[in-house]
Structures are given as C-alpha cells and as structure tokens.
Amino acid sequence: MRSYVQLLFDVAAEKLPYLNEVPVFFDNPKQESHGDLACNAAMMLAKNLKRRPLDIANEIVNELKFDSSLIEKIEVAPPGFINIKFTHGYISGIINTVLNKSDSFGKSDLHSGKKAIVEFVSANPTGPLTVGHGRNAVSGDTIASLLEWIGYSVDREYYFNNAGRQMRVLGDSVKFRYLQLLGEQIEFPEDHYQGEYITDIARKLHEQYGDTLRENAPADLFKDTAEKEIFADIEKTLKSIGIVFQTYYNENSLYADGKIDDVLKQFKDNNLSYESDGATWLRLSEMGQDADKVIIKSTGEPTYRLPDIAYHTTKFNREYDLIVDLFGSDHNATYTDVLAGLKALGHDTDKIKVLIHQFVTIMQGKEIVKMSTRKANFITLDELIAETGRDAVRYFFNMRSITTHLNFDLEIAKKQTDENPVFYLQYAHARISSIMRMAEEQKIGFSDNPADGLSHEDEIRLLRKLWQFENEVLIAAENFEPQRITVYLEELAAMFHRFYTSCRIIGSEKAVAEARLTLSAAVRQTIKNGLSILGVSAPERM
C-alpha cells in the first residue's frame, strides 16, 4: 500500500515536477483523525517555491488519482499536511494477510540478497558474563533478528582476545590459587582475578593432576584450562537465553594464519606506520585522529588495535554488505582508531555501523552495585536469569533504547507481578489462545470476509495497528532500535485488552462473532511474531 501511494505521487510528479525536489515521506499519524498515512512534502516545498504550503498541498491532492476501493479520501490539513485515509475494506484485508503469512507476517524483502554480520558480546574469557554483557548479548541478538526480518542473511559473531596480557594474568591467577591449594603461603596479587570461579578451576586442576603442576606445568596449561572452562560457561549462559553464534573468532587465529603480519606489512609498505622508542606507531594523526598510537609495543607484543584492525579486514574480505559492531560505552574511545586504520587500508568503512550501548546500573533497592570483573563483586548474567527468567531478561534489555543508561533494579526484576510488562504481552497472547479454544467448543469458526462484521472503534483501531506492524519492524531494523518493537507490542496488547472488554465474541451474532474471532487470531499471530523477534516466548496458557 505504501508503494501504491508512492506511485500516486510519482504520477502526480509528472505534472508537478517540483515534487521531485524533496524526498516524499509518509508517516503514520499519531492521531486517528489524521488518517492512515500523512505526507509533509508541501511544507518542505513551501520555502523553495515561495508559495503557501496549503496551496501546494491542494494542488498536489488534485493530481492524485486514486482507486476508491483502496483509499477513502485524501485531505489537506493546516498547515499543509496531506492526510490519506484507507477504506474499511482495504484495512480489514490485513486480517487475511496476517493469517496467510502466519509466522512470516511482518517480514519484508527490502534487503534480501544482502549479507550482514553482527558482532556482539565479544567478552574476553576472563570470567562469567555480567549483567552488562547481558545487555550487549540481548541487544545484539535482537538486532540480528531484526535484520533477518527485513531480508538480510545474518551471521552472529563473537570475537575474543586470547593472546594478550589479560589472559596471562588469568593463567597466573589460577596458578596462584592452585599453589595455595597445595598449602603454599603466598599472597594473592590484588590486580589479579579474585573471583571464586578461579579457585574452582584451580581445584579441578588439582583433582586431575594432584601436586604435579607445582614444578613442571606445561607452559600454558593454567591459561588454556581457564580459557576453556570459562568459555564453556559463557556459551552455556548465552544458550540459556537463546543466543547461538555462527562463529567464535579468536585473536590467536589471526596470528596463526598470518593476518596480523599482512596488515602490519600493508601499514609499513604504505608508510602508514613508523618506529619510535622501540615501538611501532600508526600514523593516526594523519588519519584524522588526535594522536598517533602504538600498534606494537617495544616488547614486541601488539596492542589491541592491530589485531582488531586485522580482524575487521576479514569482515571485509568475507564480503558483508553490512557490518554491525555492538560495544559497551567503555569502548567508545577505541573504535575510532580501528575505523581510521581500516579506512587508511582502503576499506569502505561506511559499511560498518558501530553501535555503542550505555551501561547497566544495577540497583539493589536504592543501593548502586558497583561492578568490576576483577574484584568479582558483580552480579552474573546467570544469576539474573535464574532469578527473573529468560523472558524477563530478554524483554527488559530490549525495552530501552541502547543509547540510554539503564537502571536494573534487582528487587523489581525479581517480582513476577504486573510491574513486569512482559507478562502483559504474554497474557494477551494466552488470553486469545483461551478464547480460541473456547470458540472451537462453541463451533465458532473463522470468517473469510471479516470486514462486514467489524465496525466498533476498538476493532478499527486494532486493524490499523496490525497494518503498521511490517513498517514498524522495518524502522526498528533500519535504525537498530529493538525497543520500538516492545513499544509497538505494548500498544497492540493494550488495544486488544480494551477490545476484549468492549467487544464480546462468544454470545454475539454469528457474523460478528466470527469476524471478531478472526481479528483476534490475527492479533495473536502478530504478538507472537513480535515476541519471536525479541526472543521471548508466547505461552498458550498462563
């Protein structure tokens, strides 16, 4: 329908060439009296044409030759909006569209044939995932789903560093705990990983190897064991909230297959790097950044920038049309260096969309819980899932725009009451399921032509809302804004609950009852589809 309306304007533009001077957009008006689609082109044109927007709007409307079976009317409203109202027959048709498309309703093929990669979580395996990682995980997974819904073929990827200093400290942390288990009186360094999970890993090693690791442990045994154990936990946690990655890309492999050397050579060959004080520096100040930065330390060890750049070149080499990186705000200073480096190597960095999500503040009542992996006074994602459930975790993290700080009050999250909006949606779904079971017993079936049985304002509102779903998914996906889906679903559910109160199904005359049942089925399907984008379950009973 949007494309049909667009076509009407294209036709009008043949007589009114000025229409080509501005982009013509169609909004879903907030207010019902403004129709189903609104266009503001006349006002955008007013200045250039030096004419009154109302006159321009009227001129445009006169050139719009529309099919009266689809569009009821097109009106001009001050200061110059063009409001388009669909016919009841057309808008009612959404019910059959929903039921026919079923689990695919809301999907569009605007970007089909394109490949996208979404990199998220990417936490280094130095400890269990925290609540902060949880936000990243849920947002990233949902953004990936959204992209799939608008046609992209999407790979979810997790990148982690397992080559640097951090991992050495991790290995040493396990070793110290191991030695303590053997009864040695050593002080555990304050800057090492303090968590209980470190001792657990040490204990496992002790069970397996006894005290033989005191003297002749294989070089990387402590580190490798820690990485393996912790990573297994991370994967398990992610799986418990329905997140599965296509690939886990690790830093070590970039050294093994020579990609680090390749990039380094390219920098050198193109005079983009230089040596100073025994270190290798990248000429970032010539790439629009504040200062040059070290990519290889005087110790010979690269800083994170070099492997990160090398890693991203693999994304370009893998020919993705869209490259999405989702980081926490603590990375906000690092990604610009990486982008600058990639651009200098000749990559089209416009394909990269870097998303920075703000931090999660954990509240225990009114008290702020300060989190630090090293000090291990964090709340783990596992604990959060155990206390609130998978659906609540996924819904809560998707409820807000990723750009805003998020307060997660553990006391509220633990409550399974109506303060928790996920139940409101699931309840609507379960309620409709219940009606459908009941209707079946009463031999009330679906209507092939529900339009005639629907006239109540609460019914009309639902129809219009269903019609908007596909576009909502599109906007949410293109802007990487999962919270738009939760907002939409809450509005849809509220409309349904109202309709439920005002429009009875069982007991109404047959044509009306069947039309309402069919509408309810379409609402149920749409709620289910929306929840599935978010990764939240849609229960049949509650």
Place this chain on the structure above:
RNA sequence: GCGCCCAUAGCUCAAUCGGAUAGAGCAACAGCCUUCUAAGCUGUAGGUUAAUGGUUCGAGUCCAUUUGGGCGUACCA
C-alpha cells in the same frame, strides 16, 4: 583539560529523515468480575522536555553556550 554518550511526569522509559494536542507502565486516587483468563478494563491527577540563546512555517529532536551525570582519555582490552 580533551573526546564520546546521556538528561523528558514522583519512579522507569517511549516519541518513525524536524511535524499536528509530548505518550505508556509503575506508584497515588475513584470505579468495573452470576457472562470468552481481573496477570485485565474505565476514569482522575501528574510536564516551562536540565537552563539560556539561535536556526524555521514548525524543535524533545538540529546548532551554540552553560549545568549535572556516565564512559573513556595507556607501549591494558
């Protein structure tokens, strides 16, 4: 000091390239279950969108300055 991000109702948050009267939930108050799930519905109250100035037909949204907060500012990641 510098960079990025944030500031909307008592609280937590929405608001589609800048659009029409800034919306929800929770909390508060008043109602609605002999009838399809009351985890629901209806109504009331709640706002100088942190402040000031600017851009324009029109600003929560864009620009400048200020205030308050978060994260960075490494030869850590």
